[in-house]
Amino acid sequence: MTKLFGPVFVVSIFFFLGLMHHLRSFSIVFVGLILLVISQTSIQQDLPISRELVDSFGTDTLTNASSDTIRIRISSVGDIMAHQTQLTAQKQEDGTYNFENNFQYMQALFGSVDIMIGNLETTFAGEEKGYSAYPQFNTPDALAAAIKKSGINLVATANNHTYDNGGEAMLRTLDVLHENKLESIGTQKSIDEKNYVIREVKGVKIGLASYTYESGKNEQGLKTINGLAVSKAHEPLLNSFDPYEPTADLKKMQEVVRKMKSDSAEFVVFVVHWGKEYMQEPSKSQLEVAHALNTAGVDVIFGSHPHVVQPIDFLVNDSTDHVTFVAYSMGNFISNQRYESVKNYNTEDGLFVGVEFIKLGNQSPQLHKVFYEPTWVNRYKKSEKYIFEVVPARLACKSLDAYNIFNAATESRVSASNRRTINLVELPLSSDSEKYFARYLISHKSELAE
Numbered sequence: 001m002t003k004l005f006g007p008v009f010v011v012s013i014f015f016f017l018g019l020m021h022h023l024r025s026f027s028i029v030f031v032g033l034i035l036l037v038i039s040q041t042s043i044q045q046d047l048p049i050s051r052e053l054v055d056s057f058g059t060d061t062l063t064n065a066s067s068d069t070i071r072i073r074i075s076s077v078g079d080i081m082a083h084q085t086q087l088t089a090q091k092q093e094d095g096t097y098n099f100e101n102n103f104q105y106m107q108a109l110f111g112s113v114d115i116m117i118g119n120l121e122t123t124f125a126g127e128e129k130g131y132s133a134y135p136q137f138n139t140p141d142a143l144a145a146a147i148k149k150s151g152i153n154l155v156a157t158a159n160n161h162t163y164d165n166g167g168e169a170m171l172r173t174l175d176v177l178h179e180n181k182l183e184s185i186g187t188q189k190s191i192d193e194k195n196y197v198i199r200e201v202k203g204v205k206i207g208l209a210s211y212t213y214e215s216g217k218n219e220q221g222l223k224t225i226n227g228l229a230v231s232k233a234h235e236p237l238l239n240s241f242d243p244y245e246p247t248a249d250l251k252k253m254q255e256v257v258r259k260m261k262s263d264s265a266e267f268v269v270f271v272v273h274w275g276k277e278y279m280q281e282p283s284k285s286q287l288e289v290a291h292a293l294n295t296a297g298v299d300v301i302f303g304s305h306p307h308v309v310q311p312i313d314f315l316v317n318d319s320t321d322h323v324t325f326v327a328y329s330m331g332n333f334i335s336n337q338r339y340e341s342v343k344n345y346n347t348e349d350g351l352f353v354g355v356e357f358i359k360l361g362n363q364s365p366q367l368h369k370v371f372y373e374p375t376w377v378n379r380y381k382k383s384e385k386y387i388f389e390v391v392p393a394r395l396a397c398k399s400l401d402a403y404n405i406f407n408a409a410t411e412s413r414v415s416a417s418n419r420r421t422i423n424l425v426e427l428p429l430s431s432d433s434e435k436y437f438a439r440y441l442i443s444h445k446s447e448l449a450e
């Protein structure tokens with residue numbers, strides 16, 4: 001819209017001059033002309049949709065779309081992990097922690113969507129408990145401030161590390177997020193709170209919920225998360241499902257979708273922690289949960305946990321024709337899982353993926369586009385200290401210096417990561433998927449041939 005300021009300003013001056021000279025009909029013609037110019041230019045600017053959004057690296061050209069078309073973008077990234085090497089890297093000389101440099105290259109993309117989701121795969125149990133990493137994570141609160149600064153505005157807290165430091169730490173984690181003005185889904189402070197949120201964006205109500213798989217029941221029949229028994233008091237505060245006996249839990253999740261809809265949600269998003277670690281295709285359990293959510297009318301599923309990226313897909317319900325977009329796993333957004341530590345390059349890859357839906361007047365919102373960017377964790381040494389920076393891999397390959405890709409070895413590594421992720425994401429799982437890919441997905445595949 002900024003391009004319009006010049007012409008609108010000039011035309012407006014003529015308009016006021018016209019008024020001052022009592023040339024009313026002249027003025028009316030000018031008002032008409034102004035409105036025409038604004039509407040035509042808006043339409044022209046709004047047409048290229050997400051391709052322009054992504055290629056322009058986050059410039060939101062669509063915020064002021066024409067009056068009755070509402071466009072909303074919801075996006076997510078994968079697991080935000082904090083391994084020991086990262087804690088060491090982020091510790092400052094004065095003993096405090098700062099994680100802000102980790103996400104600086106993602107800010108522009110994050111800022112271009114309305115709801116930006118991240119999965120917090122750790123807890124904020126407090127300094128007095130002692131910071132720790134794998135297998136039971138306790139990260140300095142400063143991570144929350146960095147997440148907020150990155151542009152993430154909704155944090156999923158239901159995952160296999162939620163209960164790493166017990167129930168009180170699970171609740172303290174929420175306090176820290178909320179103090180940093182970050183909304184959360186997946187865990188609640190009390191049973192009086194809803195176990196989902198309804199976020200209103202541009203007048204449209206969007207229901208959001210997050211769930212994690214459980215690691216079975218213990219001998220006393222208590223739910224376990226990451227092998228740790230969840231107390232009876234805390235169990236209702238954590239959204240989870242038993243992947244071994246899912247029937248009852250899937251019904252509960254479907255019930256939550258119904259509640260959201262009766263709470264006026266027009267578009268429903270689930271963030272689900274599921275699947276098998278390091279597997280690049282969805283497990284039987286993932287497919288089962290995804291289909292149950294599709295049956296309930298969920299529009300989008302953002303999945304994580306496997307530490308590697310898995311394909312995306314569109315599920316179509318046989319009886320209702322409802323279409324659900326699912327990203328089975330968005331991989332690690334940030335971690336120290338990399339070839340040097342786990343002998344697996346795939347764990348360095350992540351996915352920024354999102355949907356744009358449009359709503360026309362009183363009609364129901366419609367899925368319009370699916371967009372994505374491969375992400376990659378760049379880790380390098382500076383003054384004997386590790387630097388961790390998540391970069392949008394496809395964009396980084398195009399301007400290496402701007403993303404601190406300093407040498408040929410790193411260049412080939414980020415380029416290989418970009419190729420891996422594009423190939424995996426754009427792998428249709430069925431001929432039906434192929435049809436929906438062609439219709440909705442903003443593809444990057446042709447760039448690989450260049």
Ligand SMILES: [Zn+2]
Nearest residue numbers: 121159160305
């Ligand atoms: Zn996990």
